[in-house]
Every structure is written in structure tokens, then in C-alpha cells.
Amino acid sequence: MKKLLEKAIPKLYGFYFNFIHLFSKEKGARIALDVFSIPRRSKVLEHQKEFLSTARTQQIAFEDGLFMLYHWKGSGPTVLLNHGWESNSFRWKYLIEPLQKLDYNIICIDAPAHGNSDGTLFTAVKYSRIIKATIDLYQPEIIVAHSVGAMATIFQESSNRHDCIKKIVLLGSPNKLEVIMQGYQSLTGFNNSVYNSLNKLLKTKFGFHIEEFNTADFAKKIDTPALIVHNPNDIIVPYEAMEEIAAKMPQATTYTSQTGGHSLYTQEVIDEVITFLEES
Template sequence: MLKSFLNKAVPKLYGFYFNLISLFSQEKAGKKALHVFSHPRAGKIQPFQNEFLNTARKQKLITEEGFVQLYHWKGQGKTILLIHGWESNSWRWKYLIDPLRELDYNIISIDAPAHGASSGTDFTAVKYSREIKKVIELYQPEIIIAHSVGAMATIYQESQHPHDFIEKIILLGGPDRFDKIMNGYQKLTGFNNKVYQAIDDLLLKTYGFHISEFNSADFVQDINAQVLLIHSKQDAIVSYESMPSIASRLKNASTYTSKTGGHSLHTPEVVDQILAFL
């Protein structure tokens, strides 16, 4: 009961803190709120995860902002790039990597910035997209499989820097609109509209877009690859309605509603659908 109370109380304390700061400086309140939002609390590699990750060849890709950890399970088939979501790491793909290795796919997985064994403390979909671009151009995968905000970052990356050699993309539990995510953050913490506006101003200044303009359904219009979207109506993190929203704007899309898996979507049912699509 105490843990449940703290889990509910801590976000509200953050909101109170942001609102208090906004009385003196709206810009500073926005920076503080975005800082908390962009810092994952989990996702670093746990000791029990190392045994599986050590079966891969590891490589550090040096970037302007640090380094990204890569894992490579070599195979003779087509190259698949795996892109995880928020507060996760490459271990989350174990359920899928094992059957893909049996089919001799060449598998690359990355840890996002501030996740797994990658460097950094802050994370945004835009920052992630820049790292994804570097890995795509290094390994030239024919197939990309991405989960949650990793799906959003992948879509944004391909809208900015399309790669014709990508044949198939699988998006698992991917969100469509960033404003839905930010509205959820506002509801969770209770910060006021002045703080929300300050975050919006900061994103426009830093990345060149308003919160309402970052929409996966808009970014997918020019993607030519075959795309499979998988989502579950039991997803408590990302609305199921995101799937038809994104699919409706794609040139070549198919969808599957999973009866299992919730948001994580790592169940035998989902694996079967992925393998059938490949």
C-alpha cells in the first residue's frame, strides 16, 4: 500500500514543483519538466540479462553525443535491425532473437541513448532517430522491427532520411501523436498549461516543431516498404487507436490485433505473426 501511494504521490510532487517554478520563470519550469520527462528511470542492463547479451558480438558506435551499444548475432540471411522502446534495452528482444537465429537471419540490436549499455542520461525520440539513422547506414538492414517509442523514432527517421534498401518494417505498439504522450504526462503530474506551453516553446526552439506537429501518422506517408503494425486492445500504455491512425496513411500496410502481450507484445502469438510476415 505504501509503495502504491508513493508511486501516485511522487509524480504529483513533480507537478507541484514545476507549477511553483512557473510562478517565477515559465521557461525554467518548462526546462525542468522536459528534463524529468526525458530521463528514463529504468532500462539499464540487469545482471540476469548479461548472459544472453554476451552471446552477441558487441560493438560501440561512437557518435557526437557519446556512444551507442550494438549487438550482432551473425547470420547468412537478410539483416534485421531491432529497435526497443522506453526504459528497455536489447534484452527485451530475446523472445524474438532465438527464433530469428534459427532461421539464420543476420541480427543487429541497439541500446537507445541513456538505455542499456549506451551512454547518456537523456532521451528523446528525435535523438534516438539520429542514432537509428547511423546504424541503418552502417548495416543497411532490409528489415526493421521496432517497439513503442522506438517505432515512433523509426518512422520519424525514415520520414527525414528514407532508405530504399529497407524492404519491410514491423511496428509493435507504436504511438501516433506526441501530444497524446505529453497530455498523459501532464495528467500524471498535474502541471499547469503555462508549463505545457513552456515545453512546447522549448521543443520548437530545440527541434523545430510544436508538440502537436510530431505525429507518426503524418511521417509515414512517404514510406514505400511493406509495413506490419501489431497492437493489442489491452495495451495500457499506448492507445490501440494509434494503429489504424498510422496504418491509414501508409502506402503498403497490414495490421494485426494481438489477443496477448499488452504493450510489451512479446508472446508466441506475436512471434508467429512476425515470422509469417517475414
């Protein structure tokens, strides 16, 4: 029964988008975008709270609320960690601990509508503005970002370059928004008329059509040394996204991880990231 509901609910959403679109193209597209932009907000679990409580916390006012920032102080370079969709700063525990041993100064943020940050809606563009505010405040030398956090980071740096950033690590980064949106359409079953209206709405709202929002196109403007890591068994983001981004990013190197799937939590990945960060 649970599996049937999991399959049926997205299709009901698609039916609803199609129905509303018959009467108002703008409203149908707006509702489709809102549903797409609402992450499933899970509670920060007790064991996650315990680890996060070891950091100094700071709530920063931004747009429609406050976003949460965590700071593990160190005397070394400042590194900013940006998580992905339906995650929070705890996901970096596996990397924070080895970075602490090397005395890095570590900053993490919870994205809008994630973890302990306010909000109900999330987009990569909105996230990029919070990333910019954090970079402006803490001037990190390094950014490590996962999944849509990587996409948001590259979008931000392509339009608001920060000279303080000397290295970037992208883990499991998506490239084409079009691939994501087509997946959304397939999951829910909304028709091409809704898709076209949604495309027009994104152009009006963000200045990009769906097919124009590509991490690789933004990355070509960034000449910061970068490490891009992906796993061929990633079932969330296609492996070829790594090669597409690297092909256009002037100083990018790639690493194919044999472990970690999309999350890339493994010791293999930790070792590769640390090696990259420690290289002069």
C-alpha cells in the first residue's frame, strides 16, 4: 500500500497541475514550480543535534527569515561546506572531523527550508544568494559543495566572483536543470503545455529558460582550481555531468570514485578531497 501511494501521489500532483493549467497557465506553472521547490523537511535528529552542538552557531537574517550557520574554529584556511537537497550541515560530519584534525577553520550553512534554517521554498538561485552572503562574511579560501549545493555555488561564483576563494571541490554535481525538470515531469506526469508555461515562468522569475541553466556554462567563467568527484553508480545525478562540467571549467580535475553513490561519504572520497586541499 505504501509503495502504491508513493507512486500515486506524484501523479495526482501532475493531474492537478494539468487541470489548473486549463484555466490559468500562469497559476498552473506557479503551483508546479512551488511543489518542485518544497523539500521534505525532516527534523534534525538527536544524534545530529549532538554533533552540531559542538560548533558555534549563528543565525543570519536573510530575505524571508533566518539561515543557520555553524562554525568550528581553527587556525588554518577557512573552508565553507554547502550541502545538497533535503540534507543539512550534519551531512558533513564525515569530512569535518578530518578537517578539524588538520586545524581548518570550518563553516557550514543550512540551506533555505533545510535543517535549522527558515523557509519553505528552495531553489538553487535562492541558495546561491545565501552562499554569497556567507562568503562575503567569512571570506573562505575553500568551498566544498555537494549536489545542488555545488550547482548553486558555481552559479553564484560565475556572477559574483570572490578573489578569496583559491580552491573548489564539487561532489556529485548536477549539470543541466533540463535533466532535473524532465525527471520531475516524468515523475508527476504533467503535460508539455505545463512544461512550456513553467519554462516561461523561470525565464520571468530568474532570467533563465530551463535549458539555459547549466552548471557547465557557469563553470567556464571560473578559473579557480577545482576538483570534481562523481561515482558512476550515482542514481540521482548522471555520471556524465562531471565530464560536462570539467570540459568547460578551465582548471578542473576529475576523480571517479568507486564508492559512495551520490552521497560520496566514503573514506576514498575523504582522502581524495584532503589530498587536493593540502596540495600547494
